[in-house]
Amino acid sequence: MAEFRYGPVELFLIGFEGERPDPSVMSGLFDLVESGLVRLLDFVIVSKSESGDVDVIEIEEELDEYGLRDYELAALGITGEEDIVGFAEHVPPGSSAAVVAIELAFVRELASRLAASGGVVLTSERIPAPVVNAVADLADAEVEAELEAVVAEADAAD
Structure with a gap:
């Protein structure tokens, strides 16, 4: 059977107040990571000033500061600059958000089985x-x- 290192990946933009997410904002994500249903791949903070200036923080060096010290980010940098720029357009001035790349780990097995059987996913829609x-x-x-x-x-x- 074909073995994939990763299953499908979803990018989410999670808005929050302040410059960093409150632990309660992230608890739902962390519960899913701990259950094994998803794997946290990348985490980028995007802040937009009142005047519209965008500041991007890739937190690989600051995991403790953002409450992520207990979580391995499995594919740092997988969120591309184009992705970040596109998501930054949705951040309201004077606020912040996290661009989160999440692997749908539970679908990895399905993808492996489809590939092994010669099946090909032609399209997918969320x-x-x-x-x-x-x-x-x-x-x-x-x-x-x-x-x-x-x-x-x-x-x-x-």
């Missing part, structure tokens, strides 16, 4: 969680409305 939840809520509401209509019909027939 549906954002808010969209999935909104669609599921609509579907649940439709099912509930249909159920209520059936119950009302049954009551009327009695």
